[in-house]
Amino acid sequence: MTVPPARGPSSLLFPSLPCAAGVRPLPRETTLSFVERLASRFGVSAADVIAEFFASGNRKPMSSLTADGEVYFNAEARARFATLSRVPPEHLRRALPSWTRFEPAGRYDTGPAVTFYSVGSISPTGTACTRCSAARTGRSDPARLYMAxxxxxxxxxxxxxxxxxxxxxxxxxxxxxxxxxxxxxxxxxxxxxxxxxxxxxxxxxxxxxxxxxxxxxxxxxxxxxxxxxxxxxxxxxxxxxxxxxxxxxxxxxxxxxxxxxxxxxxxxxxxxxxxxxxxxxxxxxxxxxxxxxxxxxxxxxxxxxxxxxxxxxxxxxxxxxxxxxxxxxxxxxxxxxxxxxxxxxxxxxxxxxxxxPSRTAGTADEAEADAGGDTAQGFARGLALARTFAAEHGHLCIPYRHEKDGFQLGLWLSNQRATGPQ
Incomplete structure (x- = not known):
């Protein structure tokens, strides 16, 4: 399969590498934050840098890139950015938690590839202390870090x-x-x-x-x-x-x-x-x-x-x-x-x-919990609906799949019987 050539640091967008010298990643910094600070040295945006490096088939649409999200590079892309930033790959691996954590796969068999994830799909991040960042980098560029x-x-x-x-x-x-x-x-x-x-x-x-x-x-x-x-x-x-x-x-x-x-x-x-x-x-x-x-x-x-x-x-x-x-x-x-x-x-x-990065919004256990009354609000609603059913029918032999007003009453009652006082 023919792979479209990806443009590299020799392109007109990046006429000289020395201007990027001195951009060092902060400990626990997000990869996207580092790319943004690197791009600012060239007077461009992170989206411009990513678009310049990757063939369109090896990256998601640029609309998927959010300022508070994260980017993941494959091995070839990481090598290109290490060259551009003039930071040893080992230093990048130690400083950037997501640098080697996820290997994106593009539509082509080879070549640099990148994928984007939104802030809700990654670990919590926060703004770096501006005074600490300025002391480390000599500039006041904003940065984002993974933060417990x-x-x-x-x-x-x-x-x-x-x-x-x-x-x-x-x-x-x-x-x-x-x-x-x-x-x-x-x-x-x-x-x-x-x-x-x-x-x-x-x-x-x-x-x-x-x-x-x-x-x-x-x-x-x-x-x-x-x-x-x-x-x-x-x-x-x-x-x-x-x-x-x-x-x-x-x-x-x-x-x-x-x-x-x-x-x-x-x-x-x-x-x-x-x-x-x-x-x-x-x-x-x-x-x-x-x-x-x-x-x-x-x-x-x-x-x-x-x-x-x-x-x-x-x-x-x-x-x-x-x-x-x-x-x-x-x-x-x-x-x-x-x-x-x-x-x-x-x-x-x-x-x-x-x-x-996460791929789902929850687990099967979470879905079961939310459906059945694992919160006090769910219990109160289930109890009220069960009392209404008993008053109308004179019993609580509720079918397992029975729903009332969008509430899975049969499943809720089955869970109460299974996990009742012991």
Whole structure:
């Protein structure tokens, strides 16, 4: 098969290589971010560079390239970019997590190939600290890094680094939030890193805790004064902080999220959930009184125990039920207690395995969970529909495939019978 020749660095678009010298990748930088910074030295865009290097059959349409996504190169393409950037391939492999993680295949048998993925299909990314980047590169070009939850804070400059989706303008110099007046947020990083060392599922617990805290933030209860005080301090140091409400929320609630994650990741308190319920399924947080009292105590909010006792839905209820189903992680072949339901999932918690882009939106276990009532909201709806059916028909012999108002009532009832109190 004839392969159309791909244009290389000798093209008119790149008349000289020395001007690219000095562009070095940052640790944990996305490949697309590095390509953008490299292209800026030539005065062109990343799309121009990619279009110049690859035959049209060996790349997706350029409309698939998004500014907050990622690009993956095959071996020949990586060699071309190493030559263009004048960075040794081994240095690129160490600095760029996705440099060799995924091998795209073009329509041709040979030649450089590239593929694009959107931000929702890759691991979470965030904006690099502009002052750290300038110190490393000598330029103020914006950069994006792969960021775990504990890497969202630059301790050296006391800056909160928003996630890629938190920033409306990737090129805005105001995308960093100063934490100069929030010492408790900076101090929480030490507790977070210690938790990650001590607990096996600490990273997963933080994701669940973040979803729980987000629902409390949206409730905006008058008793919650600590967050209001922190938000005022953040606003004074960052006049434009209101433009990134999600980033501001994460920075303000970070100490409490770390504290809650420590409780969720504790094997003792996971088993206490089972002890509180007598190993029966909890339907509301009030079914686990010892757990919610400990939660309120650790967060320093005595009033929270009463609020949670009166609630009947949300990601906390979903976690309590998942903890019971898995018997505090001891029972196999159950939906993981660390899964966050799509309704409560935030962009920061929807990242995928960095080793490979995701290809599906969920698993079979997730689909079954969402269909049947693995959240308190699903249980409440299923219970109401079951009562209505019983009142109309005088029994609950519901066919397995029976649906009511789009709810799979037969499947839900079958699941309740299979996983009921034991």
């Amino acid at each position: 939850a504990h890497q969202r804070l630059c301790v050296r400059h006391q800056m909160w680094l928003p996630g890629t989706q938190d920033v409306p303008d990737q090129n805005s110099g105001r995308s960093q939030l100063s934490l100069a007046q929030l010492p408790e947020t900076v101090q929480a990083l030490g507790r977070h890193t210690a938790l990650l060392r001590r607990r096996e599922h600490a990273a997963d617990a933080y994701t669940v805790a973040q979803a729980i805290i987000a629902t409390w933030w949206d409730a905006a209860r008058p008793e919650e004064t600590a967050w209001a005080r922190r938000l005022d301090s953040l606003a004074r140091a960052n006049p434009a902080a209101e433009h990134w409400s999600r980033a501001a929320r994460d920075a303000v609630t970070y100490p409490d999220t770390v504290t809650l994650a420590g409780l969720l990741a504790s094997p003792f308190w996971q088993h206490q959930v089972l002890a509180d319920t007598g190993r029966h399924r909890p339907h509301v947080p009030a079914d686990t009184p010892s757990f919610i009292r400990e939660l309120a105590l650790r967060l320093g909010r005595p009033w929270l125990a009463g609020v949670l006792a009166d609630s009947d839905s949300g990601p906390l209820t979903a976690w309590l039920q998942a903890c019971w189903r898995s018997r505090a992680g001891e029972r196999e072949r159950t939906v993981s207690m660390w899964r966050v339901a799509p309704a409560y999932r935030t962009p920061a918690s929807s990242g995928c395995n960095p080793d490979r």
